[in-house]
Amino acid sequence: MTFTRRMTLAAAVALAAGAAAAQDQVRIGIAAEPYPPFASPDAAGNWVGWEVDIIGAVCAAAKLDCVITPVAWDGIIPSLTGNQIDVIMASMSITEARMETIDFSDPYYNTPTVVVAAKGSGITPTPEGLSGRIIGVQASTIHQDYAQTYFTGAEIRIYQTQDEANQDLVAGRLDAIQADSIAMADFVATDAGACCEIVGPVADDPSILGLGVGAGVRKGEDALREALNAGIAAIIADGTHAEITSRYFAAPIL
8 A cells, every 4th residue: 555545544534533523432233133253242241253343443443432232133223213323233235225224334344145055955046946945034134135036936934033044944944044155154164054054155136135244324424434434444454354354264255
C-alpha cells in the first residue's frame, strides 16, 4: 500500500469515527443462537469465534465503543429497526429484500452455500437430486428462501436454529440440510457430523443468496455505516482481517 493510500484510509477512519461519535456506545447485535465457528458462547458464557473477533477489530479500527448484544435471530431485524440494537453483525447476507428495510456496510466475508447429506446418500445439490427428499433449513435465512424457491420437489422443514437442523440430519430425520459452507465444514469435522458430508455448493443466485455478508444498520444511519465501512477497510488493508481468518480457516473468506 502506498503512503498516500495509507493516509487516505487513516483520514477516512478518523472522519467516519468522528461523525459517529455522537453514539456513546454501539450495540452490536449477534444471533443469540450458537453459530460456530462464527459466534458461540464458551464455557464461561463469553462470546467467541471468527465474527466476534472481527467485530472487535472493526470497532477498534473505527474507534467505536461497541458492546455485543445477543438477540434471537428471527427477531434481529425488528430489534434493529426498533432501536434495541444499533448494528447487526450476525452473518447476515446483503440481499435486495433486506435492503428494502435496512442498509448494509461493505461486505466483510463471502462464502458459498452448500448442501450436506449422509455419506454415500447419492444426493446432489440440485432440484433433481433433492426431489422427494426432506431438507432442513434455518428460519428467516437466505437458505430458507433459496430452498423454497429451487427445491420445490422436496419437503422443506424449517428450524429455529441451525444446530437443531444438524441434529435432525444426524438422527436421520432429514435427508439433507442447506447452509453456509464454513459453518457446515465446521459441523462435518465434529464427531456428531462425521456421519455426513458436504455434497456440493448450490447454483448461485445473488438475488436470493446475496452479495456477501455485511453489517446491517438502520436506514439513515449513514455516519455509523461509513464508520463501519472505514473500520472494515482498515482491517483488510493492514492485514488484521487475514490474520484473524488464519486462526479459524485454511483459506481466505473474502
